[in-house]
Amino acid sequence: MVIFGMMFNAATIFEITSQLEFEQCALKIYGYQFRNNPVYHKFCRYLGKTEKNVSALQEIPFLPIDFFKSKNVVSGVAKPEMVFTSSGTTGSITSFHYVTNVQLYRQSYLQGFQYFYGLVSEYCILALLPSYLERQGSSLVYMVDDLIKRSGHPESGFQLNDLDSLTKKLLKLDAAGTKILLIGVSFALLELVEIFQFNLKNTIIMETGGMKGRRKEMIREELHGLLKEGFGVSRIHSEYGMTELLSQAYSEGDGIFKTPPWMQVRIRDTEDPLTPQDRNKTGGINIIDLANLNSCAFIATQDLGKMQADGRFEILGRFDNSDIRGCNLMVL
Numbered sequence: 001m002v003i004f005g006m007m008f009n010a011a012t013i014f015e016i017t018s019q020l021e022f023e024q025c026a027l028k029i030y031g032y033q034f035r036n037n038p039v040y041h042k043f044c045r046y047l048g049k050t051e052k053n054v055s056a057l058q059e060i061p062f063l064p065i066d067f068f069k070s071k072n073v074v075s076g077v078a079k080p081e082m083v084f085t086s087s088g089t090t091g092s093i094t095s096f097h098y099v100t101n102v103q104l105y106r107q108s109y110l111q112g113f114q115y116f117y118g119l120v121s122e123y124c125i126l127a128l129l130p131s132y133l134e135r136q137g138s139s140l141v142y143m144v145d146d147l148i149k150r151s152g153h154p155e156s157g158f159q160l161n162d163l164d165s166l167t168k169k170l171l172k173l174d175a176a177g178t179k180i181l182l183i184g185v186s187f188a189l190l191e192l193v194e195i196f197q198f199n200l201k202n203t204i205i206m207e208t209g210g211m212k213g214r215r216k217e218m219i220r221e222e223l224h225g226l227l228k229e230g231f232g233v234s235r236i237h238s239e240y241g242m243t244e245l246l247s248q249a250y251s252e253g254d255g256i257f258k259t260p261p262w263m264q265v266r267i268r269d270t271e272d273p274l275t276p277q278d279r280n281k282t283g284g285i286n287i288i289d290l291a292n293l294n295s296c297a298f299i300a301t302q303d304l305g306k307m308q309a310d311g312r313f314e315i316l317g318r319f320d321n322s323d324i325r326g327c328n329l330m331v332l
Contacts (some may be wrong), residue, residue, distance in 0.1 A: 010101070010104060010293055011107075012025065013025060013104075013262045013290045013291060013293065014107055014108070014111050014261075014262055014291075016261045016262050016290075017261065022057075022261065022262070022264065022290075023056075023057045025262075025290055026057055026060065026288055026290060026297070026298075027054070027055070027056075027057065027060075029290060029293060029297050030051075030054060030060050030297070030298065031051050032075065032293075033075045033296060033297065033298075034050065034051055034054075035051070036075045036076050036077075037073065037074065037075040037076075037295075037296060039063070039067055039071045039072070039073050039074075039296075040063055040073070040075070040296050040298075043061065043063055043067070044061050047061050047274070049061050057288075058276070060288075060298050061274075061298065062266075062268070062273075062286040062287075062298045062299060062300035063296045063298060063299055063300065064273075064299075064300045065095070065242075065244055065299050065300060065301050065302060066302075067296075068086075068095040068096060068097060068243070068244045069093045069094065069095050069096070070093075072096075072098055073097075073098070073244075073295050073296050074098050074100065074294065074295055075293070075294050075295060075296070076100065076294055078100040078101070078294065079100065080098040080099055080100050081099060081100060081101065081102045082099045082102050082142075083096055083097065083098055083099070083137060084096075084097040084099060084137055084138070084139040084142070084243050085097075085135075085136070085137035085138075085243060086242070086243040086244075087131060087132065087135060087138065095243050095244055096243075097139070097243050097244050097295060098295065099246070099294070099295070100294040101293070101294050104246060104291050104293060104294070105139070105142075105143075105246045105291070106146065107291075108246045108247045108248075108260075108262070108291040109143045109146075109147075109246075109247070109248060110146075110147075110150070111260065112247055112248055112250075112260040112263075113147065115260050115261075116250045116252075116258070116260075117181070117204075117250075120147050120150045120151050121150065121151060121152050122179055123151050123153065123156075123179050123180065123181045124151060124153040124155050124156050124173055124178050124179065124180050124181070125144070125147055125148050125151045125153070125156045125157075125180075125181045125183065126155075126156065126157065126159060126166065126169070126170065126180060126181070126182045126183070127144045127148065127157070127158045127159065127182075127183050127184065128159050128166065128182065128183070128184030128185065128188045128189060128192065129141060129144065129158065129183070129184060129185055129188070129208070130160050130161065130185070130188055131185055131187075131188075132185065133158060133160060139241070139243055139246075140208060140241065143241075143248075144158075144183060145158070153178075155169060155173060155178075163191065163192050163195060163196070166192070167192070167195075167196045167198075170182065170198070170200070170203065171198070173202075174198075174200045174201060174202050174203050177202055178202060179202055180200075180202060180203040180204065181203075181204045181206060182203055182204070182205050182206065183206040183207075183208065183239065184205075184206070184207060184208065185207070185208050185209075186207045186208070186209060186223055189205065189207055189227055190223070190226060190227070190230075192230070193226065193227060193229075193230020193231060194230070196230075197230060197232070198230065198231045198232050199232035200231050200232050200233055203231070203233065204237055205227060205231050205233055205236050205237060206236075206237040206238065206239055206250075207223070207224075207227065207236060207237070207238050207239075208238075208239050208241075209238065209239075209240070209315075220255045220315075221255075223236075224236040224255070234253075235252065235253035235254075236253065237250065237251060237252055237253065238250065238251040238255060238257070239251075240257050240315060242301070244292075244295075244299055245287065245289045245291075245292060245299070246289060246291040246292050247259070247260060247262065247263040247289045247290075247291045247292075248260075249263065249265070249313075255314055255315065256308070256312050256313070256314055257312060257313050257314070257315065258311075258312050259311075262289075262290040262291060263287070263288065263289050263290065263291070264287075264288045264311070265285055265286065265287055265288075265305070265307065265311075265313045266285075266286040266287075266288070266307070267279075267281070267282075267283035267284065267285060267286070267305060267306065267307045267313075268283050268284045268285075268286050268300065269283055269284075270282070270283055270284055270304070270319075273300060277307075279306075279307050279308065279309055280306055280307070280308065280309075281306065282304055282305070282306055282316055283304070283305070283306075284300060284301070284302070284303070284304060284305075284319065285300075285301045285303040285304065285305045285313070285315070286298070286299065286300050286301070287299050287301060302318050302319045303315055303317070303318055303319075304316045304317045304318060304319060
C-alpha cells in the first residue's frame with residue numbers, strides 16, 4: 001500500500017510504542033483515506049478539511065458512524081473478503097462493514113487479547129452469545145470462534161441454550177484449576193446466574209454489553225453487582241467493540257476501559273460534534289482505530305462517555321435520536 005508516495009507496511013500499526021508513533025501513523029492513514037475513501041473524502045471536504053490543512057491529530061475529522069448504514073465506507077479498490085453486519089434492534093437499520101483485509105482484523109483482536117490477557121492458548125474459552133449466534137455476519141462471533149479454536153482446549157466452545165450443561169462444565173473446570181474465560185452477552189449471563197449460583201476461583205467473567213432487546217436495560221453498576229454476586233467473583237470484565245471497528249477495548253473491572261496501542265478514544269462536546277470535550281466531562285465518544293486502514297479509522301460513535309487523565313475511558317450510555325447533532329451531514 002502506498003501512502004504519501006511511500007510504501008506503508010500495515011504491520012507497523014501493531015508495533016506502535018509511543019504517542020508520537022501513533023500520531024505519525026494516524027496522519028499517514030488520514031491522508032490515504034482522504035484520497036482513497038470517497039465517502040470520507042466528501043465528508044472531510046464538507047468540513048473544509050483536506051490533506052493540506054490537516055497536520056495534527058486533533059485536526060482529523062471523525063466520520064459519524066451512521067454512514068456505515070447508508071454508504072459503502074471503503075478505502076481503496078480491493079473487493080471485500082468479508083462483510084460484518086450489526087445486530088441492531090427491532091426496526092433499526094443495519095450497519096455494514098466491508099472488510100477488504102480480514103488478516104488485519106485477526107491480527108488486531110489476537111494482539112489485543114494478548115496485550116491485555118496473555119496468550120489465548122492459556123485459556124479454556126466458553127462463549128455464551130445466543131443473540132449473536134442466531135444471525136449472520138457478527139464480527140464478535142468471528143473473533144470468539146477464532147479464539148476458541150486457538151485456545152486448543154478440548155472444552156472450549158459456544159454455548160447456546162443448554163445452561164445446565166454449561167453450568168456443569170464451568171463448575172468442573174473451575175474446581176480443577178483451569179484458567180477460564182466466560183464471555184457472554186449481558187442478558188444471557190444474567191439468565192445463567194438467576195438459575196444457578198457460583199463461587200468461581202479461576203474464571204474471568206466478561207460481558208459484551210447490551211440486552212439486545214431481550215430484557216430491560218440497566219446501568220452498569222446494577223448489572224455488574226448482580227453478576228458479581230451470582231458468579232461469586234470480585235470483578236466483571238467487559239469488552240467494548242462494534243461492527244464498524246476492527247479493534248476492541250477491554251475493562252478489567254468497574255467499567256473503566258483501556259485501548260491497545262493502535263486504538264485511542266477522544267470525547268466530543270454533545271452540543272457541537274466538532275469541539276473536543278474536557279476530561280472527566282460527559283461527551284460523545286470518538287474512536288481512532290488504526291486497524292480500520294481499509295475502511296475509516298476515525299469514527300464518531302453514538303456512545304456517551306468520559307475520559308480520564310491517563311487515557312482510560314468510561315461508557316455511560318448512548319445518545320437517543322433527539323440528542324444527535326449535525327445530522328444534516330448525513331445527506332452527503
